[in-house]
Amino acid sequence: xxxxxxxxxxxxxALSKLRWRCRRGLLENDLFIDSFFxxxxxxxxxxxxxxxxxxxxxxxxxxxxxxLGRKPPQGEQASDDVTxxxxxxxxxxxxx
Numbered sequence: 001x002x003x004x005x006x007x008x009x010x011x012x013x014a015l016s017k018l019r020w021r022c023r024r025g026l027l028e029n030d031l032f033i034d035s036f037f038x039x040x041x042x043x044x045x046x047x048x049x050x051x052x053x054x055x056x057x058x059x060x061x062x063x064x065x066x067x068l069g070r071k072p073p074q075g076e077q078a079s080d081d082v083t084x085x086x087x088x089x090x091x092x093x094x095x096x
């Protein structure tokens with residue numbers, strides 16, 4: 001995919017689909033994700049949505065381990081885009 005396309009903002013339909021995909025079984029994960037969307041949804045890019053999708057492919061417990069810093073990102077989760085979004089997710093739970 002073209003880089004300029006990946007840096008475009010998500011349209012409302014794509015954002016709605018992404019929010020639905022990000023629903024999790026663990027409340028702890030949902031708290032991180034909900035805070036992330038409150039802070040960043042209006043500026044989310046296609047690139048960030050793809051990276052968030054990689055994280056959403058994880059099991060709830062593996063995702064929580066990454067969010068809490070109990071384990072480092074590995075493999076596909078260690079890419080620059082995914083680690084950037086992971087940082088945004090972690091920071092979203094911090095008070096402003």
